[in-house]
Amino acid sequence: MVRVLVNISYQGSQFLGFQIQDNGRTVQQQFEKILKRMHKRHVRIHPTSRTDRGVHAFEQYFHFDSELNISADQWQYAMNRALPDDVYVNSVAFVDESFHCRYDCVGKTYRYKIYQSAHKDPFECGLKAYVYDNLDFDKMIQAAQLFIGTHDFTGFCSQKTEVESKVRTLYESRIEKTTYGFDYVVTGSGFLYNMVRVLVAFLIGVGKGKYNPESVPQLLEEKNRNKVPFTAPAEGLYLEHIYLSPQSLMNDFGENIKIHRKKSTQNR
Amino acid sequence: MVRVLVNISYQGSQFLGFQIQDNGRTVQQQFEKILKRMHKRHVRIHPTSRTDRGVHAFEQYFHFDSELNISADQWQYAMNRALPDDVYVNSVAFVDESFHCRYDCVGKTYRYKIYQSAHKDPFECGLKAYVYDNLDFDKMIQAAQLFIGTHDFTGFCSQKTEVESKVRTLYESRIEKTTYGFDYVVTGSGFLYNMVRVLVAFLIGVGKGKYNPESVPQLLEEKNRNKVPFTAPAEGLYLEHIYLSPQSLMNDFGENIKIHRKKSTQNR
Incomplete structure (x- = not known):
């Protein structure tokens, strides 16, 4: 058996999300269908992150175990041949069997895209969120920075979030001005349900x-989530980068950052 | 009764085309549903052009007749409020009752978008066509120019085309290099079924x-269509501009161009 690590991108507009469901088109379903055909058995894939309906990914990872003797390039080619046009395999690698996409993920970067205009643009539909109003960017830049660090984000996530601790560390949180609006870029140890969309x-x-x-x-x-009651729409949200080792996170944000490790022998 | 002329844009990826069908989401259906609600009767809309499944429009027109006393701005506002995000009303005007979108249209511009890359990009899915190969642009530029003028385009349209004359005049036909590929821009008196996609x-x-x-x-x-057997996919095709008067066409392409008039008392 080898553990295969797959780096993918997808446009989320036509997916009901990453995770497989009884009915409807999901990213997981597309891959497990292909892997089942190749292995003549069900092969489960394990992603770093389960994105919601309509959320996109510039970079997302999953792994699976295979008994097939196929090179990394051949894996990439075989999957891309069979995939629909809105999902793409960027690269494939083999990893140690102790590696686990979910537990080895120590950080993620999300980008949220907003365009501003007097009129809605049908060609941005599904790809960027729309804001009509003029915005005070200086104040937004200032506010975004204040989220950096280790905080309890209970007031900035869905009230349906069921996790023990709502403490997360944000390594970057910034507004990037674009030609017709702005992007919000945020890197953190992990994100609670709807957290990026509530922050936006x-x-x-x-x-x-x-x-x-x-x-x-x-x-x-x-x-208190009632103090921040709105959630930005899914269509502007992109999973942009996944940190699969503490070292990669320290390379980008310094040696002294706090690393949250999900890894434990119990939950493997 | 007033005749209302509506200028719209739409992203075609999620439409089965412009024309209403028994089943499925079409642009015409979106508008007739709104107009029926407003008029308490069926209101038929008449477009300049019926685009196919997956084809987009930066500019498209239709007209309809209404007994309602509503200003142009109010029409635009009311329709945009009720429309989904992938279709948008750019402007509304009132026209003479002798005006007809189909018969007064003397020219159209289409743009076809291609991106080139070593890898398919899931974020271009539905919006641009993909070409892997390197292309000789000088030769393409040269070939595109040779279609300008009045020709019988029988060899460059679907064999299912059922029209009396396949003679059309192209006023421009050119390759526009873009950062990651090219656009083909073509303006003509009219286009046969699949003609732009066969030319591309x-x-x-x-x-x-x-x-x-x-x-x-x-x-x-x-x-002989068998000599040019391929058709580029719908997703790269955009209706870009509609010429609703001979004058507007002459303004762009000179006073001496040949104007094809569909207008006749018989077919009104």
Whole structure:
């Protein structure tokens, strides 16, 4: 048996999300269908992250175990030949059997894309979120920075989030001005359910003058989602980069950062 | 009764085309549903052009007759409020009752978008066609120019085309180099079924060295579609501009161009 690590991209508009469902088109379904045909048995894939309906990925990883004797290039070729046009295998590698996509992931970068215009653009439909209003970017830039560090994000995630600890570390959190709007770029140890989309909705609120950047520490402290009730739509959200080792994260953000490790013998 | 002229854009990926069908999502269906609700009766819309499944429009027009007393701005607002995100009303105007979108259209511009890359890009899926090969652009530019003028395009359209005359005039036919590929831009008096997509497939063939630019006059002369058997996919095709008066066409292409008029008392 070899453990195969697959780096993929997908446009999420026509997927009901990553995770397989009883009905409907998902990314996991596309791959498991191909792998079943190749292995003559069900092969389960394990992603670093399960993206929601309509969310895109510039970079996402999954792994699976295979008894087939196929080179990395051949794996890439075989999967791309069989995949639909909205999902693509960027590369394939073989990894140690102790490696696990979910538990070895120590960080992720998301990018959220917004365009601003007097009119909605049907060609951005599904790919960027739309904001009509003028926004105060200086205040948004200021507010975004205040999320960097280790915080309890209870006030900035879905109330349906069922995890023990809502403490996460953000290594970067910044607004990038684009020609017709802005991107919000955020790298963290992990993200709670809807967390990036709630942060974006809050930052847009700051840009519109509904919130002050100065309120960020207090909102984090209060842990009350009702104070930040909006969620930006899925269509603007892109999984951009996955950190699969503490070293790669330290290369980008410095040796002294706090690393959260999910890895444990119990949950392998 | 007033005749209302509507200028729209749409992303075609999620439409089965413009024209209404028994089953499935079409552009016409979206508008007639809204107009029926507003008028409490069926209102038929008349487009300049019926685009195929997956074909986009930067600019498309239709007209309809209404007894409602609504301003142009209010029409635009009401329709945009009710429309899905992949179709948008750019403007609304009132026109004389002798005006007819189909018969007053004297020219159309199409743009066909191709990207070239070592790898397919899932984010271009549905929006641009993909070509892996290197292409000889000089030869493509040369070949494209040879289609300008009045020709019988029997050899460059679907064999299912059922029209009396396959003679059309092209006012421009050119390759526009882009960062990661090229656009083919073509303006003509009218286009036969699949004509732009057959021209694009031929020009790609020229770029690959399968055809010589010099063969264009002979292929037009032979009127044999089997000599040019390929059709480029719908996803790269955009209706870009509609000419609704001979004057607008002459403004862009000179006073001496040949104007084809569909207008006649019989077929109104």
